[in-house]
Amino acid sequence: MYPPAQHVFVCITQRPPTAGASCGAAGSRLLMDKLQALLLEHDLSGRVRVNGSTCLGPCESGINLVVYPDAVFYQRVTEQDLREIVEQHLVAGRPVERLRVASLV
Ligand code: FES
16 A cells, blocks of 8 residues: 555664664664564554654654654654554554653644
């Protein structure tokens, strides 16, 4: 399906440790690979697209990812959180509130 119904952007910015925190240094490329595998497992790869992104802003709170068009921003995401994000948010349409960053607007 194109365009996809949902798009997940995973920050894959990588900085050297001396330059501060980064999602890439925290393992976001591996996390993105595992997310893509879960999408295949749930037969979502046609409806949901995953892409790496440049810095999303709150580097100290990584690994960060954002789901569009929902505009749901998740922080401190680990591999253990991915199945919940896929099954609760991407399949059932209910964002995972415990990982979600509250909107400031
Ligand atoms: S490095 Fe990921 S949000 Fe900045």
